[in-house]
Amino acid sequence: MSVESKDILSPELIEDSNSYWADLRAHDPVHWDAAQRAWLLTRYDDVVDGFMDPRLSSDRIRPLLEILPPERRERLGPMLEVMGDWLSVTDAPVHTRLRKLANNAFRGQQIARMAEWMSQLVDELIDDFIASGSTDFIEGIASPLPATVVARMMGAPASDGPLFRKWSDELALVAFSAGDKAAPDRYTRALTSVGEMQDYLRDLIDKRKTDPRDDMISALMTPTADGDVLTEAELLSMCTLILFAGHETTTNLLCNFLVILEREPHVRGQLLTEPSLINTAIEEVLRYEAPIKVIVRWVAESHERGGKTLNAGDRAYLVLHSANRDESIFENADTFDIRRPTQPSHIAFGRGAHACLGAQLARIEARIALPKIFERLPGLRVTDNICWKPLIAARAVTALHVEYDSRETTA
Numbered sequence: 001m002s003v004e005s006k007d008i009l010s011p012e013l014i015e016d017s018n019s020y021w022a023d024l025r026a027h028d029p030v031h032w033d034a035a036q037r038a039w040l041l042t043r044y045d046d047v048v049d050g051f052m053d054p055r056l057s058s059d060r061i062r063p064l065l066e067i068l069p070p071e072r073r074e075r076l077g078p079m080l081e082v083m084g085d086w087l088s089v090t091d092a093p094v095h096t097r098l099r100k101l102a103n104n105a106f107r108g109q110q111i112a113r114m115a116e117w118m119s120q121l122v123d124e125l126i127d128d129f130i131a132s133g134s135t136d137f138i139e140g141i142a143s144p145l146p147a148t149v150v151a152r153m154m155g156a157p158a159s160d161g162p163l164f165r166k167w168s169d170e171l172a173l174v175a176f177s178a179g180d181k182a183a184p185d186r187y188t189r190a191l192t193s194v195g196e197m198q199d200y201l202r203d204l205i206d207k208r209k210t211d212p213r214d215d216m217i218s219a220l221m222t223p224t225a226d227g228d229v230l231t232e233a234e235l236l237s238m239c240t241l242i243l244f245a246g247h248e249t250t251t252n253l254l255c256n257f258l259v260i261l262e263r264e265p266h267v268r269g270q271l272l273t274e275p276s277l278i279n280t281a282i283e284e285v286l287r288y289e290a291p292i293k294v295i296v297r298w299v300a301e302s303h304e305r306g307g308k309t310l311n312a313g314d315r316a317y318l319v320l321h322s323a324n325r326d327e328s329i330f331e332n333a334d335t336f337d338i339r340r341p342t343q344p345s346h347i348a349f350g351r352g353a354h355a356c357l358g359a360q361l362a363r364i365e366a367r368i369a370l371p372k373i374f375e376r377l378p379g380l381r382v383t384d385n386i387c388w389k390p391l392i393a394a395r396a397v398t399a400l401h402v403e404y405d406s407r408e409t410t411a
């Protein structure tokens, strides 16, 4: 049976697409969406299989560049060229090599030591938030935190966090398809930001050549045991990706946590009486309202899937939000339950060769920040009517203002 397509960018589905995903999972799990020109893979097993199947290629920027009409290519081309070098949009064997070099750097980070300064950073951000009287949770905490963490990890001074944040925000306009209406000049803005960022990083790389430190840039410049090393262009591309991949997603995890607390008030009580549930609560937010909704792949080789023929050149959307609510995998999948067993695991960080490199880092940021936020901003409540950005890939609120009992804030 086939199900009639719905507009996944319509206001109703941007607000909540769960009943559409459930319908597709039940009746048309590999569904052709003509408007998106993409196959929607909605069952957990199909999404996992899609992540593992080399016929679904991650090399999705270069084919796009090739089919763009000349006038669009002129406008979009330079920015897409930059993104086309990212590790996340390559296939084996190019990906295997870059991933090995990147793994090196992520392993090199000593999470326990990072936890100490992260904790200090969260305190500083909360101090400033309280002192400023601001109510804007994104501006004050959720966005500067991951930007500053990435800046520090790279080896830049924490005071340059705002620069990293600005670059990442501008890049997000392109990478998360803000649409021409929202930001008509988004390609030019993103390109300017990438240029500024690369100049900044070149400077940092030059310094580390003669004065290597215990930071990510130095680790990324270190040859592997078999003598392989990133070229300077590859290094710049890797840093741009890491900054971008590590910022917006983590901001959205923190925001989505607050949104769920607002919608499921009993969870606040559960966390107050049993603070140790914070880790499973974070995993449950990653399942229930994951920061990334959809991962795109290109069909590199025609094949059958779920009784349908996927032709080479089609697109496939791996719908993480649907897989995470698949009731054949998760009991009472539509119930938010912070005591849910962590196995079977949600799929918010992807699977297979491209699985998220920063998953541990994102978890640690959230595990450190959220308890401090609840402790130091007692009675924290969201005051906005929640609106979600009209994006295919990301689950992100448009704004998140909060109030708290300021008489009880802790220094």
Ligand code: HEM
Binding pocket: 058, 087, 088, 089, 099, 150, 241, 242, 243, 245, 246, 247, 249, 250, 253, 290, 291, 292, 295, 347, 348, 349, 350, 351, 353, 354, 355, 356, 357, 358, 359, 361, 362
């Ligand atoms: C809650 C936060 C995060 C979420 C939900 C998330 C989600 C994901 C997902 C779903 C993928 C797979 C993409 C694919 O298969 O095409 C991915 C890849 C990636 N993530 Fe994350 N991520 C998060 C945080 C981070 C952080 C903090 C960093 C680094 C500082 C990071 C760096 C990366 C990189 C470099 C890749 C590409 C890996 C590859 O292609 O081999 N992510 N992430």
